[in-house]
Amino acid sequence: MKRLIIPIVALSLLQPVFAKSTGKTPVKSKQQLEMEAKRAEREKVRKAVDAVLKAKDTNHDGSLSKDEYIAGEADPVAAGKKFDQLDMNHDRHLSRDEIAISLGLKK
Ligand SMILES: [Ca+2]
Numbered sequence: 001m002k003r004l005i006i007p008i009v010a011l012s013l014l015q016p017v018f019a020k021s022t023g024k025t026p027v028k029s030k031q032q033l034e035m036e037a038k039r040a041e042r043e044k045v046r047k048a049v050d051a052v053l054k055a056k057d058t059n060h061d062g063s064l065s066k067d068e069y070i071a072g073e074a075d076p077v078a079a080g081k082k083f084d085q086l087d088m089n090h091d092r093h094l095s096r097d098e099i100a101i102s103l104g105l106k107k
Protein backbone atom coordinates (compact mmCIF):
# COMPACT_ATOMS: atom_id res chain seq x y z
CA MET A 1 0.00 0.00 0.00
CA LYS A 2 2.69 2.48 0.98
CA ARG A 3 4.28 2.29 -2.46
CA LEU A 4 1.04 3.42 -4.01
CA ILE A 5 0.29 6.21 -1.59
CA ILE A 6 3.57 8.03 -1.93
CA PRO A 7 3.32 8.73 -5.67
CA ILE A 8 -0.25 9.93 -5.19
CA VAL A 9 0.82 12.31 -2.45
CA ALA A 10 3.72 13.54 -4.54
CA LEU A 11 1.42 14.07 -7.50
CA SER A 12 -1.13 16.03 -5.51
CA LEU A 13 1.65 18.21 -4.14
CA LEU A 14 2.92 18.88 -7.63
CA GLN A 15 -0.46 19.55 -9.12
CA PRO A 16 -0.55 23.28 -8.42
CA VAL A 17 2.85 23.55 -10.09
CA PHE A 18 1.57 21.76 -13.18
CA ALA A 19 -1.56 23.85 -13.24
CA LYS A 20 0.55 26.99 -13.18
CA SER A 21 2.92 25.93 -15.92
CA THR A 22 0.17 24.81 -18.27
CA GLY A 23 -1.94 27.87 -17.51
CA LYS A 24 -4.96 25.69 -16.96
CA THR A 25 -5.90 27.26 -13.64
CA PRO A 26 -9.43 28.60 -13.33
CA VAL A 27 -10.06 31.76 -15.30
CA LYS A 28 -8.57 34.76 -13.59
CA SER A 29 -9.99 38.21 -13.41
CA LYS A 30 -8.31 40.95 -15.41
CA GLN A 31 -7.27 42.59 -12.17
CA GLN A 32 -5.65 39.39 -10.97
CA LEU A 33 -3.79 39.01 -14.23
CA GLU A 34 -2.58 42.60 -14.08
CA MET A 35 -1.39 42.11 -10.52
CA GLU A 36 0.46 38.98 -11.51
CA ALA A 37 2.02 40.70 -14.48
CA LYS A 38 3.19 43.52 -12.24
CA ARG A 39 4.58 41.06 -9.74
CA ALA A 40 6.38 39.17 -12.49
CA GLU A 41 7.78 42.44 -13.79
CA ARG A 42 9.04 43.43 -10.34
CA GLU A 43 10.59 39.99 -9.96
CA LYS A 44 12.32 40.35 -13.33
CA VAL A 45 13.75 43.75 -12.34
CA ARG A 46 14.83 42.42 -8.96
CA LYS A 47 16.66 39.50 -10.56
CA ALA A 48 18.34 41.68 -13.16
CA VAL A 49 19.52 44.14 -10.49
CA ASP A 50 20.69 41.23 -8.34
CA ALA A 51 22.74 39.92 -11.25
CA VAL A 52 24.45 43.31 -11.69
CA LEU A 53 25.13 43.61 -7.97
CA LYS A 54 26.41 40.06 -7.81
CA ALA A 55 28.87 40.83 -10.59
CA LYS A 56 29.98 44.28 -9.45
CA ASP A 57 29.10 45.00 -5.83
CA THR A 58 32.40 43.81 -4.42
CA ASN A 59 31.82 45.16 -0.88
CA HIS A 60 28.27 43.77 -0.84
CA ASP A 61 26.62 46.92 0.47
CA GLY A 62 23.79 46.64 -2.05
CA SER A 63 24.88 49.60 -4.16
CA LEU A 64 27.64 50.36 -6.62
CA SER A 65 30.35 52.90 -5.97
CA LYS A 66 32.04 54.50 -8.96
CA ASP A 67 35.08 52.26 -8.49
CA GLU A 68 32.90 49.17 -8.41
CA TYR A 69 31.01 50.31 -11.49
CA ILE A 70 34.12 51.08 -13.50
CA ALA A 71 36.01 47.92 -12.48
CA GLY A 72 36.28 45.56 -15.41
CA GLU A 73 34.95 48.07 -17.96
CA ALA A 74 36.95 48.30 -21.17
CA ASP A 75 36.70 52.10 -21.24
CA PRO A 76 36.93 53.44 -17.68
CA VAL A 77 36.54 57.07 -18.78
CA ALA A 78 33.32 56.35 -20.66
CA ALA A 79 32.12 54.14 -17.81
CA GLY A 80 32.84 56.95 -15.34
CA LYS A 81 30.77 59.38 -17.40
CA LYS A 82 27.97 56.86 -17.63
CA PHE A 83 28.12 56.42 -13.87
CA ASP A 84 27.73 60.16 -13.33
CA GLN A 85 24.66 60.15 -15.56
CA LEU A 86 23.15 57.17 -13.81
CA ASP A 87 23.77 58.49 -10.31
CA MET A 88 20.76 60.74 -10.42
CA ASN A 89 20.75 61.78 -6.77
CA HIS A 90 24.52 62.33 -6.86
CA ASP A 91 25.27 60.35 -3.74
CA ARG A 92 28.22 58.71 -5.53
CA HIS A 93 26.51 55.36 -5.45
CA LEU A 94 24.15 53.56 -7.78
CA SER A 95 21.17 52.35 -5.79
CA ARG A 96 19.05 49.38 -6.86
CA ASP A 97 16.62 51.82 -8.47
CA GLU A 98 19.35 53.59 -10.36
CA ILE A 99 20.72 50.25 -11.54
CA ALA A 100 17.23 49.21 -12.71
CA ILE A 101 16.99 52.47 -14.65
CA SER A 102 20.43 51.90 -16.18
CA LEU A 103 19.15 48.52 -17.41
CA GLY A 104 16.17 50.21 -19.01
CA LEU A 105 13.85 48.38 -16.63
CA LYS A 106 12.57 51.40 -14.78
CA LYS A 107 11.93 55.05 -15.47
CA1 LIG B 1 29.16 48.38 -3.19
Ligand SMILES: [Ca+2]
Pocket (backbone or CB within 6 Å): 086, 087, 088, 089, 090, 091, 092, 093, 094, 095, 098
Ligand atom coordinates in the same frame (compact mmCIF):
# COMPACT_ATOMS: atom_id res chain seq x y z
CA1 LIG C 1 22.73 57.44 -6.42
